Amino acid sequence: MSHSDEITAVLKEHPQARRDSLIPILQQIQDRTGFISPQAVQMVSDELSLPTSKIYGVATFYNQFRFQPLGKFHVQVCRGTACHVKGSAAVLDMLIRELNIKPDETTRDGLFSLEIVACIGACGLAPVISVNGEFHGGVTPDNIKKILDSYRAQAQKDQSQNDAQEDKAK
Amino acid sequence: MIKIEVNNQSIEAKKGETILTALKRAGIKVPTLCHMENLAPTGACRMCVVQVEGRPGLIPSCAYPVENGMKIQTHSNRVLRARKTIVELLLADHPDDCLYCVRNGNCELQRLAEEFQVQQRRYTGKKCDYKVDMSSPAIVRDPAKCILCGRCVRMCEEVQGVSCIDFVGRGSKTIVGTAFDQGLNVSSCVNCGQCIKVCPTGALSEKSQVKQVLAALRDPEKIVVVQHAPSVSVTLAEEFGMKPGVDICGIMVSALRRMGFDKVFDTAFTADLTIMEEASELVHRIQTGGKLPMMTSCSPGWVNFVEKFYPDLIDNISSCKSPQQMMGAVIKSYFAQREGIDPTNIYSVSIMPCTAKKFEAQRPEMNNKNVFDVDAVLTTRELARMIRSHGLDINSLSSDLADSPFGQRSSAGKLFGATGGVMEAALRTAYHLLTGEELKDLTLKPLRGLKGVKHMQVSIAGLDLKVAVVSGLGNARKLLEEIRSGRENLHFIEVMTCPGGCIDGGGQPLGTDLQAVRKRMQALYKIDRDDHLQCSHHNKEVQRLYEEFLGEPLSEKSHHLLHTHYTQRKVSVNRN
Ligand code: SF4
Ligand code: SF4
Ligand code: SF4
Ligand code: FES
Numbered sequence: 001m002s003h004s005d006e007i008t009a010v011l012k013e014h015p016q017a018r019r020d021s022l023i024p025i026l027q028q029i030q031d032r033t034g035f036i037s038p039q040a041v042q043m044v045s046d047e048l049s050l051p052t053s054k055i056y057g058v059a060t061f062y063n064q065f066r067f068q069p070l071g072k073f074h075v076q077v078c079r080g081t082a083c084h085v086k087g088s089a090a091v092l093d094m095l096i097r098e099l100n101i102k103p104d105e106t107t108r109d110g111l112f113s114l115e116i117v118a119c120i121g122a123c124g125l126a127p128v129i130s131v132n133g134e135f136h137g138g139v140t141p142d143n144i145k146k147i148l149d150s151y152r153a154q155a156q157k158d159q160s161q162n163d164a165q166e167d168k169a170k
Numbered sequence: 171m172i173k174i175e176v177n178n179q180s181i182e183a184k185k186g187e188t189i190l191t192a193l194k195r196a197g198i199k200v201p202t203l204c205h206m207e208n209l210a211p212t213g214a215c216r217m218c219v220v221q222v223e224g225r226p227g228l229i230p231s232c233a234y235p236v237e238n239g240m241k242i243q244t245h246s247n248r249v250l251r252a253r254k255t256i257v258e259l260l261l262a263d264h265p266d267d268c269l270y271c272v273r274n275g276n277c278e279l280q281r282l283a284e285e286f287q288v289q290q291r292r293y294t295g296k297k298c299d300y301k302v303d304m305s306s307p308a309i310v311r312d313p314a315k316c317i318l319c320g321r322c323v324r325m326c327e328e329v330q331g332v333s334c335i336d337f338v339g340r341g342s343k344t345i346v347g348t349a350f351d352q353g354l355n356v357s358s359c360v361n362c363g364q365c366i367k368v369c370p371t372g373a374l375s376e377k378s379q380v381k382q383v384l385a386a387l388r389d390p391e392k393i394v395v396v397q398h399a400p401s402v403s404v405t406l407a408e409e410f411g412m413k414p415g416v417d418i419c420g421i422m423v424s425a426l427r428r429m430g431f432d433k434v435f436d437t438a439f440t441a442d443l444t445i446m447e448e449a450s451e452l453v454h455r456i457q458t459g460g461k462l463p464m465m466t467s468c469s470p471g472w473v474n475f476v477e478k479f480y481p482d483l484i485d486n487i488s489s490c491k492s493p494q495q496m497m498g499a500v501i502k503s504y505f506a507q508r509e510g511i512d513p514t515n516i517y518s519v520s521i522m523p524c525t526a527k528k529f530e531a532q533r534p535e536m537n538n539k540n541v542f543d544v545d546a547v548l549t550t551r552e553l554a555r556m557i558r559s560h561g562l563d564i565n566s567l568s569s570d571l572a573d574s575p576f577g578q579r580s581s582a583g584k585l586f587g588a589t590g591g592v593m594e595a596a597l598r599t600a601y602h603l604l605t606g607e608e609l610k611d612l613t614l615k616p617l618r619g620l621k622g623v624k625h626m627q628v629s630i631a632g633l634d635l636k637v638a639v640v641s642g643l644g645n646a647r648k649l650l651e652e653i654r655s656g657r658e659n660l661h662f663i664e665v666m667t668c669p670g671g672c673i674d675g676g677g678q679p680l681g682t683d684l685q686a687v688r689k690r691m692q693a694l695y696k697i698d699r700d701d702h703l704q705c706s707h708h709n710k711e712v713q714r715l716y717e718e719f720l721g722e723p724l725s726e727k728s729h730h731l732l733h734t735h736y737t738q739r740k741v742s743v744n745r746n
Contacts, residue, residue, distance in 0.1 A: 038350050051333035051358070052349035052741075060339045067350065 068106040071113035080119025088127040094141035189231035254286040263295030278370030305353025308361035308525040316373035322365035331644035362471040363525030363676015386517040401587030401672035404693040409554035415689030420569025435576040438583030440496040442706035450723035463660040468492040470530035471667030481738035498543025523675030549677025578711040581701035589641035589671035590617035593664040642669035
């Protein structure tokens, strides 16, 4: 299903939708497509006859919405109490610097996205980050680059495999 | 009438009005920030708080109605401390930029800081690293100077019906921005500049072209010509501290000459020319079953609005260029030819009440063989700044006249500056075109005044012509909705983007003081009353332009130079 088909499908579930359906519609779009795209805002705007600025304004008011697709690797940084005590702030700072994005953004190459989460229930490993659900415990600003590099390497491997397959197909 | 007690003195108040209104009438000034005249209060900034006996907290006077016997303190220590704290908090993350700011000396925040004697930084907030949005050809947004009063948002939404900006984010990260915080140029903004007029700070301003104009004036190769729009002469004086409603046309002309402009032309001349073309187009549409109602095209924000929101009605807009663009076109054709100047050596400047004119001048349709009709557009405010920086004293300049061949104007052309004026001018001439006679009473009362929507019916040569006049895009939207859903009884509609018309345009002196706008309007009416030349079709220089150059209204040459076309504009929120 294309991106716009997904959005159309959500809108179809809300016939004669009005302003008060805005949040549920946005939630469903995010559930299906992972984020709220400019195209989604435009389509919802046409459907509800609401200005795009208003929809974006409302959506940014709630923390739950993101406006970029998730990266291939979604990095979640735990900022729960235990992790905080063990220095998760420094970890987050390092990630922001290393990836050159802010929380809730995605790197330009689409590889990484960053999110701050409350306790993810792995306090024993604090400070902890999770990458696509895989936990890394006892993270320090110093070993973050290593962790990220391992994913970068994996991405490269996947890419060259893909290329090889495509070449074969030709 | 009820009685309330303010600062231990009894004053009268009207039932139902807000405390603020009552205080204002009694001459007691209470500072406000989010408050906007004629719009419902939001009570957001709390700058206007007062102390009311028997109430525990302070109360925002802009949002609370008076009650009989209320006892109010407006300037007690407690109140003053609260207000000062608000100002200090607003300054906490504000750039210390006053010396380099377009609003230096004319900024509400600066004035409040002075009024409350804020002389040290008590709070330090995180400075934001927002980028200045320079993407629009007309409007500059500097979010770092925004104090989130919300006035621009409400103006854009509630008055203009555009809604291209809104509050984005929450808490300390809130900003005012477009969808996906993109440049204004790709948003639905129509460049009307009404947001600038209500902004208390330097967060919103016009994209200034003063520098380019000064460079052209210093360039010995360039012939620099300037035109001034009908409304500017009745507002410019306010920028120099004079009371509203004073016409300083002659003084402005001589100031322009002193600053080095080679020729000074009057845009009201091409307003007359517009009327010749537009009235002829109307008659043509009626006689040949063309698209009706015809809608005026002289207000570029409005044209943009239709292109963005009502593309299905594009064919209803008159094909006439606006007076600014017509002037630009005849300067670089007829005038250049007559004087034997290469059009590329002419630098053509216009002084406008309007920010959307900056956008209009750079529309790709507005050029002839890659030479733009108009090279730079300055607002009334920019002109005032230029005059001040040249050390010219408005009070001691003598009066001067505009230059031939585009210096004569009828007072009908001058009426273009206020809502209803284009219609009044057009009907005077349409009547003449259809009957060969003159309207008995040239003053068309129902079309006058500051009402947002006006209607009139005139019988001309057996035809009952029904016309409507609207100003403010919110009002226009309502009318367009009616037309979309089948309203058919109108022939001709005048729309001006700004409420009240050009006299309160986005490039005019800041603020939205209705009293001042009314005075400006009366000044235009007075010019019309005192003038002998009251109809566009009697303008001798316009007649000569047709005889020597254009032929007749709607001729091929007119079409080429004075008419244009419009295109649907998709408003994009997509990133590139
Ligand atoms: S907006 Fe006002 S307070 Fe801020 S820098 Fe400009 S003049 Fe100063
Ligand atoms: S210029 Fe007009 S349309 Fe654009 S943001 Fe300001 S008020 Fe809205
Ligand atoms: S841009 Fe100006 S008018 Fe708009 S919210 Fe900010 S300070 Fe207020
Ligand atoms: S002016 Fe009254 S709350 Fe802002």
